[in-house]
Amino acid sequence: MNFELAEEYQMVRRMVRDFAEKEVAPRAEEIDATDTFPVDLLRRMGELGIIGLPFPEEYGGSGMDYMSLVIALEEIARVSGTMAIVLDAQTSLCGEPIYLYGTEEQKRKYLAPVARGEKIGAFGLTEPNAGSDAGATQTRAVRDGDEWVINGQKIYITNGSAADVVVITAKTDPDAGTRGISSFIIEKGTPGFQPGRDEVKMGLKGSLTSELFFEDCRIPAENLLGTENEGFKQFLRTLDAGRVAIAAMAVGLAQGAFEKALAYAKERHQFGRPIAKFQAIQWMLAESATDIEAARLMVHRAAWLREQGTRFTKEASMAKLLATEVSERVCWKAIQIHGGLGYVREAGVERMYRDQRLCAIGEGTNEIQRLVIARQLLRE
Amino acid sequence: MHIVVCTKQTPDSAAKLAVDDAGHVSWGDSPIVINPWDEYAVEEALLLKDRIDGDVQVVVISMGPEEALEALKHAIAMGCDRAIRIWDEAFAGSDTLATSYVLARAIEKIGDVGMVLFGKSAIDSQTGQVAVAVARRLGFSPLTNVIKIAEIDGASMTAERLLEEGRQVVQAPLPAVVGTTKGINEPRYPSFMGIRKATRAEYPLWTAGDIGAAADKVGAAGSGVRWERIFAPPAREGSAEIVAADTVEESARILVDKLLAEKVI
Ligand SMILES: Cc1cc2nc3c(=O)[nH]c(=O)nc-3n(C[C@H](O)[C@H](O)[C@H](O)COP(=O)(O)OP(=O)(O)OC[C@H]3O[C@@H](n4cnc5c(N)ncnc54)[C@H](O)[C@@H]3O)c2cc1C
Ligand SMILES: Cc1cc2nc3c(=O)[nH]c(=O)nc-3n(C[C@H](O)[C@H](O)[C@H](O)COP(=O)(O)OP(=O)(O)OC[C@H]3O[C@@H](n4cnc5c(N)ncnc54)[C@H](O)[C@@H]3O)c2cc1C
Numbered sequence: 001m002n003f004e005l006a007e008e009y010q011m012v013r014r015m016v017r018d019f020a021e022k023e024v025a026p027r028a029e030e031i032d033a034t035d036t037f038p039v040d041l042l043r044r045m046g047e048l049g050i051i052g053l054p055f056p057e058e059y060g061g062s063g064m065d066y067m068s069l070v071i072a073l074e075e076i077a078r079v080s081g082t083m084a085i086v087l088d089a090q091t092s093l094c095g096e097p098i099y100l101y102g103t104e105e106q107k108r109k110y111l112a113p114v115a116r117g118e119k120i121g122a123f124g125l126t127e128p129n130a131g132s133d134a135g136a137t138q139t140r141a142v143r144d145g146d147e148w149v150i151n152g153q154k155i156y157i158t159n160g161s162a163a164d165v166v167v168i169t170a171k172t173d174p175d176a177g178t179r180g181i182s183s184f185i186i187e188k189g190t191p192g193f194q195p196g197r198d199e200v201k202m203g204l205k206g207s208l209t210s211e212l213f214f215e216d217c218r219i220p221a222e223n224l225l226g227t228e229n230e231g232f233k234q235f236l237r238t239l240d241a242g243r244v245a246i247a248a249m250a251v252g253l254a255q256g257a258f259e260k261a262l263a264y265a266k267e268r269h270q271f272g273r274p275i276a277k278f279q280a281i282q283w284m285l286a287e288s289a290t291d292i293e294a295a296r297l298m299v300h301r302a303a304w305l306r307e308q309g310t311r312f313t314k315e316a317s318m319a320k321l322l323a324t325e326v327s328e329r330v331c332w333k334a335i336q337i338h339g340g341l342g343y344v345r346e347a348g349v350e351r352m353y354r355d356q357r358l359c360a361i362g363e364g365t366n367e368i369q370r371l372v373i374a375r376q377l378l379r380e
Numbered sequence: 381m382h383i384v385v386c387t388k389q390t391p392d393s394a395a396k397l398a399v400d401d402a403g404h405v406s407w408g409d410s411p412i413v414i415n416p417w418d419e420y421a422v423e424e425a426l427l428l429k430d431r432i433d434g435d436v437q438v439v440v441i442s443m444g445p446e447e448a449l450e451a452l453k454h455a456i457a458m459g460c461d462r463a464i465r466i467w468d469e470a471f472a473g474s475d476t477l478a479t480s481y482v483l484a485r486a487i488e489k490i491g492d493v494g495m496v497l498f499g500k501s502a503i504d505s506q507t508g509q510v511a512v513a514v515a516r517r518l519g520f521s522p523l524t525n526v527i528k529i530a531e532i533d534g535a536s537m538t539a540e541r542l543l544e545e546g547r548q549v550v551q552a553p554l555p556a557v558v559g560t561t562k563g564i565n566e567p568r569y570p571s572f573m574g575i576r577k578a579t580r581a582e583y584p585l586w587t588a589g590d591i592g593a594a595a596d597k598v599g600a601a602g603s604g605v606r607w608e609r610i611f612a613p614p615a616r617e618g619s620a621e622i623v624a625a626d627t628v629e630e631s632a633r634i635l636v637d638k639l640l641a642e643k644v645i
Binding site: 006007008011012014015018019048049052053057062063064068 | 411453454457569570571572573575576578579
């Protein structure tokens with residue numbers, strides 16, 4: 001039994017932290033304030049191999065593993081929630097299903113440039129009438145000779161309007177329920193595929209959350225991803241990993257906010273002493289540190305289970321549920337410890353609070369996580 | 381040809397150093413990292429390897445106990461070909477005189493060395509003496525404060541040195557010792573392939589016997605410096621005052637008066 005991160009992971013953490021502090025942190029405030037998509041930072045993460053962490057070198061990856069990606073997400077989120085969600089969508093949501101279910105050719109053609117950050121990737125599951133109930137997808141794919149014809153709409157797709165490569169789900173057998181869904185790879189510029197507007201959001205500003213429209217969009221038959229009619233099963237598996245990624249992002253945001261709060265508590269004087277001398281502040285710090293420790297352990301364990309190749313659906317949902325509630329509490333306390341300054345932009349903690357809020361919603365709401373956990377418990 | 385990079389492990393630059401009454405220096409649980417200045421030396425060695433024709437190997441060395449491995453691993457993760465740690469209980473207490481002796485012996489043992497690269501100084505002891513001392517011991521051309529290696533071939537090099545007066549262009553025969561300075565390059569991040577290599581690489585240990593070091597030239601016995609007392613410098617006292625007046629001109633006048641009164645100007 002060993003709770004220490006292996007040396008390799010510690011080196012990954014140090015490298016990504018160095019990058020995050022040098023190149024991402026100085027931009028975080030501006031990205032939030034201007035709400036512009038930092039495409040150069042996405043490319044840089046590709047160049048440095050951060051996007052490619054979980055993929056083998058022959059597919060443009062860095063030959064590391066999912067655990068390394070989880071650590072990288074923590075470190076990026078520690079300074080910028082926006083860049084973390086961009087990384088998550090690129091690697092975990094778009095790259096991962098192509099890696100898991102793609103043919104050799106699809107991996108070379110699509111995964112490699114996505115892993116290197118040369119192409120922007122997105123994953124389109126959510127629709128106006130299919131959110132938590134993702135099986136209710138209304139987008140249709142009909143086979144016509146050597147092509148598939150896609151019709152439908154996706155919403156809230158991260159990286160969506162900038163994406164060069166989008167993995168989407170669509171009904172291929174409308175009478176078969178969740179057993180009639182398949183996944184497809186769609187390239188930007190394909191006639192009939194049109195991005196819509198980008199949402200204006202509470203946080204994660206600068207990340208794109210887009211509508212995607214498909215109108216008689218014809219794609220070659222070989223762009224089917226994985227097995228026909230097994231799309232639902234496939235994305236459930238993708239989401240297990242995605243949930244660990246979102247949980248890692250929550251841990252990173254909590255860590256960043258906590259560090260700011262801890263430093264401020266020691267600096268800020270009231271009633272003739274640093275506010276860190278007040279027990280009320282100490283308790284908030286103690287609770288936050290404990291919360292983060294617990295969440296990180298659960299996230300790392302879920303990622304570790306995945307490396308072992310065992311089922312980790314329950315653990316992934318538990319990690320996501322806990323970590324995203326922890327980030328809410330920790331960021332709330334970080335603002336509280338900063339007092340009025342916490343509510344002001346300059347301190348940066350209100351940004352983290354807004355950014356972390358998505359974590360309890362994306363990749364399955366926390367209500368859905370409870371449902372998944374309970375289902376696993378009752379089945380066991 | 382070998383290019384050797386000398387590197388030292390130091391506490392992270394963010395570490396809070398403390399000195400107790402007995403003179404023991406500690407830096408809390410701050411991590412031990414590669415001396416930040418040495419990253420420039422490693423980067424330059426890797427760049428030179430690409431510039432020089434022929435078979436060039438970059439060897440990184442460090443004299444130090446177990447913790448020195450951190451610096452060596454970082455250098456391997458950046459792309460160095462191999463690493464050697466040099467340590468012996470007898471080396472404990474070495475000053476710059478003894479350290480340079482040990483490093484010079486190790487460099488001789490590596491053999492076929494065209495250049496030895498150093499950081500500007502070590503961020504902890506910060507004497508900046510080791511590079512020139514090693515050059516002197518080996519009879520290599522000593523070039524410090526190098527901001528640019530303009531030309532290099534198998535036999536000689538042209539470098540720009542950053543001096544207070546400006547830049548100086550110098551030419552020197554190889555082998556040379558090059559003390560790098562900030563601005564010579566932008567050190568790369570370790571690559572993930574490099575990280576994998578670093579965690580699996582072998583780090584041979586050379587002891588006093590391996591490098592043929594004489595007992596009276598190393599450690600406290602071989603050192604000229606004795607540390608009589610180690611203490612933290614007294615905290616600086618100071619106070620700040622904000623000059624407030626209705627107009628900028630008025631503020632400036634008050635400020636000038638105060639500076640004159642303090643005999644600052
Ligand atoms: C910033 C952002 C980025 C996103 N990125 C992507 C992306 O890249 N790709 C993608 O496909 N999607 C993405 N999404 C969509 C996201 O995954 C969905 O918003 C989420 O799954 C919830 O779906 P919904 O919004 O339709 O909510 P609904 O499903 O309508 O949920 C509304 C409420 O009802 C609750 N609820 C629903 N069903 C149940 C139930 N059975 N039991 C109990 N409570 C229930 C929910 O928990 C929630 O509280 C993103 C969303 C946002 C905001
Ligand atoms: C374990 C240990 C015990 C020590 N004990 C004593 C002591 O008892 N008395 C005493 O006076 N001093 C002692 N020192 C300090 C020692 O004298 C200096 O650290 C050393 O001589 C280097 O000087 P500097 O740090 O000023 O390096 P600088 O001259 O400022 O460093 C310039 C460059 O030299 C290279 N370099 C420096 N040190 C090494 C090294 N060890 N291996 C490889 N390259 C190096 C690096 O490239 C560095 O950037 C000790 C150091 C260590 C590591």
